[in-house]
Amino acid sequence: MRLRSLLACAAALAITSALCVTPALRADTRHAWGAPVPPDGLIALNARSRNADEPVVSDALVEEIRAKARVRCIIQLKPDQNVRAVANDVEKASESGRVLKSNGSSSFFVAEVDQRTLAELRKDPRVQAVYKDELSAAAPLAAAAMPPGLDVSTNLIGSNRANAAGWTGRGTTVAVLDTGIDRSHPFFAGRIVDEACFSSSYAGDGTVSLCPNNRPSQTGAGAADARTARCLMNDANACFHGSHVAGIAAGRLVPGAPSNGVAPDAGILAVQVFSRLENPLSCALQRVRAPCLLSYTSDQKLALQYVARVARLHNVAAVNLSLGGGEPFTRACDDDPAAAALKPEFDALERLGVASVVAAGNEGFTTGVTAPACVSTAVAVGASNASDAPASFTNRGPLVDLFAPGVAIRSSVPGGTYTELSGTSMAAPHVAGVFALMRQAYPRFSVAQALQRLQATGRRLRYTAGRMSVTTARIDAERATAAATARSAA
Numbered sequence: 001m002r003l004r005s006l007l008a009c010a011a012a013l014a015i016t017s018a019l020c021v022t023p024a025l026r027a028d029t030r031h032a033w034g035a036p037v038p039p040d041g042l043i044a045l046n047a048r049s050r051n052a053d054e055p056v057v058s059d060a061l062v063e064e065i066r067a068k069a070r071v072r073c074i075i076q077l078k079p080d081q082n083v084r085a086v087a088n089d090v091e092k093a094s095e096s097g098r099v100l101k102s103n104g105s106s107s108f109f110v111a112e113v114d115q116r117t118l119a120e121l122r123k124d125p126r127v128q129a130v131y132k133d134e135l136s137a138a139a140p141l142a143a144a145a146m147p148p149g150l151d152v153s154t155n156l157i158g159s160n161r162a163n164a165a166g167w168t169g170r171g172t173t174v175a176v177l178d179t180g181i182d183r184s185h186p187f188f189a190g191r192i193v194d195e196a197c198f199s200s201s202y203a204g205d206g207t208v209s210l211c212p213n214n215r216p217s218q219t220g221a222g223a224a225d226a227r228t229a230r231c232l233m234n235d236a237n238a239c240f241h242g243s244h245v246a247g248i249a250a251g252r253l254v255p256g257a258p259s260n261g262v263a264p265d266a267g268i269l270a271v272q273v274f275s276r277l278e279n280p281l282s283c284a285l286q287r288v289r290a291p292c293l294l295s296y297t298s299d300q301k302l303a304l305q306y307v308a309r310v311a312r313l314h315n316v317a318a319v320n321l322s323l324g325g326g327e328p329f330t331r332a333c334d335d336d337p338a339a340a341a342l343k344p345e346f347d348a349l350e351r352l353g354v355a356s357v358v359a360a361g362n363e364g365f366t367t368g369v370t371a372p373a374c375v376s377t378a379v380a381v382g383a384s385n386a387s388d389a390p391a392s393f394t395n396r397g398p399l400v401d402l403f404a405p406g407v408a409i410r411s412s413v414p415g416g417t418y419t420e421l422s423g424t425s426m427a428a429p430h431v432a433g434v435f436a437l438m439r440q441a442y443p444r445f446s447v448a449q450a451l452q453r454l455q456a457t458g459r460r461l462r463y464t465a466g467r468m469s470v471t472t473a474r475i476d477a478e479r480a481t482a483a484a485t486a487r488s489a490a
Contacts, residue, residue: 138242381431
């Protein structure tokens with residue numbers, strides 16, 4: 001959250017000041033639109049001094065465009081700029097660059113960018129940043145040999161006792177950006193308040209949209225349906241992840257279910273943000289087998305902007321993103337030219353009182369988290385085990401805001417059944433559900449105030465992160481809502 005990067009730096013300074021160095025922004029403004037650019041001009045520009053007002057571009061993106069000729073990118077504009085106008089200029093910049101998507105947002109668009117186009121973008125005063133449109137995975141681990149069950153985890157965090165006291169998330173909504181939802185699963189009966197899909201088809205990567213209408217976007221009933229033909233892979237439904245996550249956050253007890261989810265009376269806003277890939281190499285880069293499901297950052301941005309538009313209508317308390325990837329970040333990545341693409345959307349949601357809850361990642365990094373959990377306005381969640389210790393696979397360190405159970409969590413999957421999965425993917429929706437309880441119990445709390453209370457009332461887990469000793473709270477829903485319970489009883 002907001003002060004997390006400062007706190008992380010303060011802790012790290014005791015070890016080394018190198019962890020707190022802010023990277024320089026990447027840009028150059030000495031070329032005008034249409035000016036000649038030498039073959040190695042982009043690399044040369046990187047060696048020159050930069051102006052802080054110029055667009056942010058990572059060195060890695062520059063090198064990748066040089067190596068691959070063109071790369072799918074997000075062009076983020078400064079406030080109050082016209083997407084169509086900048087997109088039209090991009091179309092004119094070169095013969096090989098082209099705009100892929102420009103009608104979904106008023107603040108960014110997606111384009112294939114070559115060296116010439118990037119050079120033009122880098123001195124355009126309307127452009128804030130150019131990010132690679134990364135693909136990320138939602139890859140839970142196999143269930144561990146431990147006592148399974150959502151009933152175990154909800155008892156551990158006390159959400160069952162908070163529910164008994166009246167804090168069930170009633171009147172609130174949890175948005176789940178994932179692989180869609182089994183709309184007919186009894187665990188969600190009567191509580192899917194809305195659906196949307198933002199899913200790209202792109203020949204360059206071999207992706208195919210999972211929206212039921214076969215288009216890049218869809219809203220309304222059925223838009224996030226996880227039981228479509230394209231979700232089937234090798235006779236199994238590959239779009240199980242979103243239903244599992246939604247069940248942890250807000251499933252309601254029915255015959256055959258392990259227990260209630262954390263916020264059993266909260267509404268569910270299901271958003272499909274994944275695309276299907278058949279390319280073995282693209283899948284292998286994300287450590288998953290082909291065919292696979294991966295999510296573009298641009299689709300996540302569109303989905304988050306959609307949630308912001310309907311946040312007040314549905315009283316959205318939290319949005320859950322159990323996805324991400326990349327190298328570990330030991331400090332907030334807000335200024336990182338390769339990792340901060342979702343920060344504008346997280347910031348906007350925070351202003352609306354919506355917590356952006358993000359899984360910290362399953363790589364076992366001992367001092368850092370992956371993107372987008374590294375963004376300061378994300379609530380980064382690590383996974384704990386039944387013994388109240390960080391799970392062996394979880395990423396950890398000063399950037400983790402909260403821990404929640406993430407080992408052998410039994411929850412809903414398509415087909416009306418339930419299964420056990422492990423990962424920070426399973427920990428994050430425990431926290432998203434608790435934010436729904438907090439919204440009901442403390443309706444005037446900001447995201448920061450709710451987070452501070454969860455940290456103050458949670459069980460303190462102390463562990464070693466590299467050479468640092470770190471203490472992070474594991475959520476305790478009963479204690480977090482206790483003051484509201486006492487107030488209502490008075």
